Amino acid sequence: MDSMNYLDYVDPGYRTKDHELTCTYYLEHSKDIDFRWAAGAIAAESSIGTWTSLSTMKENIKELAARVYRLDKENNTIKVAYPPEVFEAGNMPQILSSITGNIYGLEELRRLRLLDVSFPRDLTEKFLGPNLGINEIKNRVGAKDRPLVGTIVKPKLGLNSEDHSKVAKKSWKNGLDIVKDDENLTSMQFNEFDERVVKTLEKKHLVEEKTGEKKLYFPNVTAPVSEMKRRADLVIENGGKYVMIDILTAGFSSLQEIRDYLEKKDRDIGIHAHRAQHAAYTRLKDHGISMLSIAKFARLVGVDNLHSGTVIGKMEGQESEVKRIYSFLRSDWYDKKTTIPVASGGLHPGLVPKVVELLGRDIVIQAGGGVHGHPSGTEAGSKALRDAADAVMEGISLNEKSKKSSELKKALNKWGPKKSN
Ligand SMILES: O=C(O)[C@H](O)COP(=O)(O)O
Numbered sequence: 001m002d003s004m005n006y007l008d009y010v011d012p013g014y015r016t017k018d019h020e021l022t023c024t025y026y027l028e029h030s031k032d033i034d035f036r037w038a039a040g041a042i043a044a045e046s047s048i049g050t051w052t053s054l055s056t057m058k059e060n061i062k063e064l065a066a067r068v069y070r071l072d073k074e075n076n077t078i079k080v081a082y083p084p085e086v087f088e089a090g091n092m093p094q095i096l097s098s099i100t101g102n103i104y105g106l107e108e109l110r111r112l113r114l115l116d117v118s119f120p121r122d123l124t125e126k127f128l129g130p131n132l133g134i135n136e137i138k139n140r141v142g143a144k145d146r147p148l149v150g151t152i153v154k155p156k157l158g159l160n161s162e163d164h165s166k167v168a169k170k171s172w173k174n175g176l177d178i179v180k181d182d183e184n185l186t187s188m189q190f191n192e193f194d195e196r197v198v199k200t201l202e203k204k205h206l207v208e209e210k211t212g213e214k215k216l217y218f219p220n221v222t223a224p225v226s227e228m229k230r231r232a233d234l235v236i237e238n239g240g241k242y243v244m245i246d247i248l249t250a251g252f253s254s255l256q257e258i259r260d261y262l263e264k265k266d267r268d269i270g271i272h273a274h275r276a277q278h279a280a281y282t283r284l285k286d287h288g289i290s291m292l293s294i295a296k297f298a299r300l301v302g303v304d305n306l307h308s309g310t311v312i313g314k315m316e317g318q319e320s321e322v323k324r325i326y327s328f329l330r331s332d333w334y335d336k337k338t339t340i341p342v343a344s345g346g347l348h349p350g351l352v353p354k355v356v357e358l359l360g361r362d363i364v365i366q367a368g369g370g371v372h373g374h375p376s377g378t379e380a381g382s383k384a385l386r387d388a389a390d391a392v393m394e395g396i397s398l399n400e401k402s403k404k405s406s407e408l409k410k411a412l413n414k415w416g417p418k419k420s421n
């Protein structure tokens with residue numbers, strides 16, 4: 001009864017409606033396939049269609065078809081509009097199974113990249129979004145106008161819980177706002193989660209008492225979801241105010257579960273999101289899923305901090321793309337709070353002015369090697385990083401600042417304004 005083929009999903013004159021979700025895709029199709037046909041295949045497979053006509057198709061179902069409403073052959077991009085009925089509100093995995101699902105394996109395509117996605121208001125409503133918002137995060141450490149500064153305890157694996165907590169203490173004591181676990185540090189034989197969290201939070205409270213400053217610790221709770229909840233409980237019981245999750249390896253279902261769990265359990269808790277594995281989706285510019293799209297999924301579900309690129313650190317990241325992600329995370333977006341973008345990976349004190357120039361002040365600057373690789377150790381490295389941030393606030397150069405900061409001077413001598421071993 002149905003004669004719908006891929007071309008029926010292409011309608012360049014179609015005007016999108018406010019309640020539709022729209023996606024921009026980059027695509028390269030196989031040689032023997034027409035661009036329009038390939039575009040239609042994407043709209044079909046990601047909504048109601050398949051490779052052949054169906055005896056079970058009905059007229060009212062055809063109304064649920066996604067439509068390709070723009071075709072730009074020159075730039076190999078298309079725009080697709082989806083009626084909201086094809087999505088389960090509040091179910092991020094289902095949304096991803098549609099717009100980033102089967103279509104990547106279609107034989108008609110050689111490459112496919114989700115460049116951007118635009119959510120209609122209705123579809124955002126069942127997601128909680130971030131709990132804290134940038135202002136609250138900055139207030140928590142009393143950083144009004146300056147970027148937050150933090151460190152990742154290094155070596156990333158190997159320290160025992162006692163040594164980990166001592167490194168954390170030294171970092172906080174010398175001016176850093178944040179200490180976080182690394183992405184692959186969870187509960188290890190040599191450093192068990194519970195012991196680490198108890199000891200490190202104890203040290204945090206000691207430093208807070210001594211300095212009168214508020215500090216943050218992001219323990220990495222990443223694990224199967226029931227264990228993640230237990231770990232989050234332990235953090236809360238010990239006075240912690242944040243958990244860290246590797247959102248892509250843990251998956252959006254677990255992230256949603258944890259976000260909902262914390263909402264009910266304790267409205268004070270923030271989520272720091274590490275994006276380990278993102279480059280498997282984002283790195284090839286003609287394939288995968290853009291980091292901007294991932295940032296939208298993450299903010300919608302509700303992360304407070306998100307690793308979003310540095311432009312100049314150890315990880316690849318094009319300036320224009322990174323800037324777009326930062327500006328999205330800080331923008332007004334329906335009723336959702338903002339997410340603070342985190343610059344992390346290959347940074348050191350010498351790069352702080354450039355990071356701020358590129359990405360602004362409403363950010364977290366994190367350095368692991370750039371703190372614990374300081375020639376005089378963690379204390380000096382922490383102070384050097386904080387001094388570099390303060391220099392930017394004071395409007396003076398790092399060289400000027402280093403006249404009164406031997407720690408910064410040594411950091412600049414080791415790393416200069418560039419990266420080196
Ligand atoms: O997870 C991160 O962002 C990294 O641990 C950063 O480490 P680095 O500052 O030593 O590159």
Ligand SMILES: [Mg+2]
Nearest residue numbers: 152156182183
């Ligand atoms: Mg890391």
